[in-house]
Amino acid sequence: MRRPRSKRARAGHAARLSPKLAARYPDLRISLDWETPLELVVATVLSAQCTDERVNRVTKDLFPAYPTAEAYAAAALPALEDAVRPTGFFRNKARNIKGLGERLVEAYGGEVPSTMDDLLTLPGVARKTANVVLSNAFGIHAGVVVDTHVRRVAHRLGLTDETDPVRVERDLMACLPPEEWHAFPWRLILHGRNVCKARRPACDACPLAELCPSAHTFG
Numbered sequence: 001m002r003r004p005r006s007k008r009a010r011a012g013h014a015a016r017l018s019p020k021l022a023a024r025y026p027d028l029r030i031s032l033d034w035e036t037p038l039e040l041v042v043a044t045v046l047s048a049q050c051t052d053e054r055v056n057r058v059t060k061d062l063f064p065a066y067p068t069a070e071a072y073a074a075a076a077l078p079a080l081e082d083a084v085r086p087t088g089f090f091r092n093k094a095r096n097i098k099g100l101g102e103r104l105v106e107a108y109g110g111e112v113p114s115t116m117d118d119l120l121t122l123p124g125v126a127r128k129t130a131n132v133v134l135s136n137a138f139g140i141h142a143g144v145v146v147d148t149h150v151r152r153v154a155h156r157l158g159l160t161d162e163t164d165p166v167r168v169e170r171d172l173m174a175c176l177p178p179e180e181w182h183a184f185p186w187r188l189i190l191h192g193r194n195v196c197k198a199r200r201p202a203c204d205a206c207p208l209a210e211l212c213p214s215a216h217t218f219g
């Protein structure tokens with residue numbers, strides 16, 4: 001099939017894809033372990049370039065050791081680096097998490113704020129993390145989560161011609177009704193992990209193949 005070109009055609013295309021994705025991925029539980037908004041922010045920051053399983057192994061000990069924003073703010077950087085080392089890029093991540101604790105204490109009374117603008121002032125938090133936190137911790141769908149899977153799969157499916165995450169998010173927000181802003185991209189993530197993989201998409205086993213302009217175009 002052809003790539004849809006107009007906004008309207010993309011919206012119709014997304015509406016046809018949505019029930020197929022929902023049927024294939026009915027369970028939308030996030031695979032990071034967390035109980036409070038603070039734990040979710042920290043886990044999401046740690047999940048950059050790291051598997052959720054590994055993040056969960058690290059946060060099992062990290063969360064009890066640093067139960068509040070104040071605890072992160074007061075943390076000794078070397079100890080925090082050691083604690084998050086297995087997640088990779090540990091110096092950067094430890095610095096961000098300590099800075100995040102400091103910012104939460106200084107500006108938000110130690111609580112995680114619930115608006116996009118406020119979340120974006122936290123160190124290490126970009127739109128993707130902010131969207132994850134807003135939708136999962138607060139039930140607020142202010143935007144669309146765009147990670148590497150969403151970017152790739154949305155492009156292959158013809159929902160965007162862009163590669164820059166901010167533009168991909170803009171295109172998806174334009175073609176999805178707001179009530180889909182949470183579920184649809186999560187399902188694209190699951191589809192990217194399980195079927196539409198970066199190197200070898202399994203088009204033969206893909207429930208979206210008949211609607212996908214990129215189906216069977218990979219060597």
Ligand code: SF4
Nearest residue numbers: 196201203206212215
């Ligand atoms: S048909 Fe192939 S390229 Fe299209 S979404 Fe499915 S796996 Fe990805």
